[in-house]
Amino acid sequence: MPRIQFHLNGVETNVDADPDSSLLSILRGPLGVTGPHFGCGANECGACNVIVGDHAVAACDTPLWSVADKDVTTIEGLGSAENPHPLQRAFIAEQALQCGYCVSGILISAAALLMQNPKPTGDDVKAALDRNLCRCGSQNRMVRAVLRAADEMAAR
């Protein structure tokens, strides 16, 4: 098995695995990183989104070889209970979820948006999250939470 190296949440990571494996199966399997969730396996729902470089991509549809030497950020790398990302704080403040299964991918898409556009409008947020599905109907709260996080980040 070839060894593939990448930076996972800022930590140099080496994996011995089939380079054609999906990034999601490597993250959730040998690396034990369960924040990215399996939803469809076909890049149709966004539940497994991670940031590669500065773009959100579906980990289920990203081959391991393609992230060699790149920076990969999962929700675990976004922030923690002790040191939360403004988006995580805002999602709690807005109570912006019901079941929360989709939310790790949505936080990632939102974080990628804010990296590229720190002052998004509501429509920008909706466009950035349009490939993420939420079945419980929490979308409006999520949009409010992303705008709240953007405001907080701008005020710093």
Next chain:
Amino acid sequence: MTKPEPSPAPKLPVSLAANPVLSSWVHFSPEGHVTLSPGKVEIGQGIVTALAQIAADELDVDIGRVRMVRASTAASPNEGVTSGSLSVQQSGRAVRHACAEIRQIFLTAASDQLGVGIDVLEIKDGTISGPGNIRTSYWELADKISLDREATPGATPKKSTQRALAGNSVQRLDIPDKVFAHPRFIHDATLPGMLHGRVMRPELSGAKLTGLNEAGARAVPRLVAIVRDGHFAGVVSETEDSAEAALKALRKGAAWSSGETLPDESGLAEFLKAQPVESTVIDKKTASTPVETKRTIRRQYTRPYIAHASIAPSCAMAQWSGDRVHVWTHSQGVYLLRTDLALVLKLPIENITVEHLEGAGCYGHNPADDVALDAVLLAKAAGGRPVRVQWSRADEMTHAPFGAAMAIEIEADLDAQGDIVNWRHSIWSNGHAARPGRAELPALLAGTEIANPFPRMISRNPPQANGGGADRNSIPLYDLPSWQIVSHRLTTMPIRTSALRTLGGQGNVFAIESVLDEVAYERGEDPVAFRLRHLTDERAKDVIRAAAGRASWKPDKRAGIGYGIGFGRYKNTGAYCAVVAEIEGAEDIRVRRLTLAVDVGEAINPDGVINQIEGGAIQATSWVLKERVRFDRQRITSTSWTDYPILRFSEVPEVEVELIQRPDIDPVGAGEAAHGPVTAAIANAVFDALAVRIRDLPITRERLIAAMELNS
């Protein structure tokens, strides 16, 4: 003069009557925690938080001290199934009553110990104190007081004005874990030595496995076992990737019989009406003074099969130890699942432990129970190691039970003034419930596939006393002089159906509210005024007035914009909900805004109620504009999100919710209140904008174009 009726003897709340031992609900630890063990489960609705609020209030402890225990057949009270918007109603009342009694038990013990009367004691965050700085606490007394005693009827919970937490929007206890990705979901759980399983299901509906060449699958590295039991077949591997690869290889070696014929998707009403049925008169009301009918309008409404389509495919884990098995599941009913597992496995229920772990959003009877049996069957070949099974997206979209398709016919007899004098409502539909644990036969999918198979359970309808099934919300809430409601339940079931949010409620409210809108329009009467004129229940009128007021009913006519109203009281006994929908467009319509007013009685967690209503409103919009299970005559063809689209962020309407708080009225659930009224409001708004009535869901571009062509 008649003697006044004696007031009825106090009764325990239903869940507490079924599980009266207080220690099965509440436990205090000397370290300062209250452990609360309800039988209802978290399915994304926030029940865990609402119950913690109730307990903290009644016991006078900080909510941070409350530890919530997940339901398990090993110890939890048996509260049946977490469904029907009954969690706050059933579990909440039981917890409130049990905690009120426990509080008294501790106060009595404290009074004995401290030598003062109960009336001078107060409890603050679990510390019980009296005059002169005398004190003890739940935690000190915990080991001295046994709660292994039965609850007694008549305990008096606090008055609504004395509650500190209920009625406040306490932040949900589970949300931090979910935004910080601390594993909470069953999908993220691991067990020592865990293996991964996959089950192979046919693409053709009802096809049987006739041959299986296992060679390809056997060659897959890290395969542990291939399991075959009749038409049930699956693989167990050391890793998930290996299980997927082995399943793919197994599929190549499989031969299947032809399947069963499915209905014609384009002729759903004709299909439903042509099937053998069991007919039931649901309700009948006869006018005291019959009025002459001048004319009759007759309308037919349909809704398609609707998928649960949770974002997560269903998942379960199982581990055998001799003839005992432990199951981890996101089922809505751990005891009910255990009953069915015992039937399939032919084991005493004592040999089976079923434990709940959270899954993704649950909107009814999805494959959570099916995948649990899959895991149990595959784990038999795992030599005592635990096996985790997860369905594929395609299986989740095709082999799950669906919400049943419905055809609804309403005939309204009108008098000379165009008022309704008689009303006939007829429903043709499969049953809306085939849940596990309630019949002689198991309801689990693999039970129909194994070597000595059980017949497929034909869905039934819960009785009206429990809210009904296909007939849910079919009895008019309006004061009409006479009516007859008939439900025709199909006794064939080519497409598997079971409980989906509202059961028949969405279809029936859509039909009733559409006809009312039409009758009001033809009379030239405002549809809000028309509804108010036919209602006597003030709570019903209040939500209609509140929604209409908040939406500035009725805004001036603008080209391409339409407004519509819908109203319902879920199950006719639950939450009241009225909604004004604002839509825009022509062939492609967009729902711009939904303005709702809701009355759930006492809202334990107002933001939680609003979250549920918003979610229900958005999900209903998705059902109305986009959703239908697709099929040809041999198979379900909507296997992915591409074939079964749901509402996206850019399509979601603004949603505004006004909550009418009634703290002295027992709480009811909110999760299903919005679906029917929203469906009707959107359809009525379409008429307002485009002058066409769409009576077949979903309201698609093709249907709008066809209706407008017919109109022109």
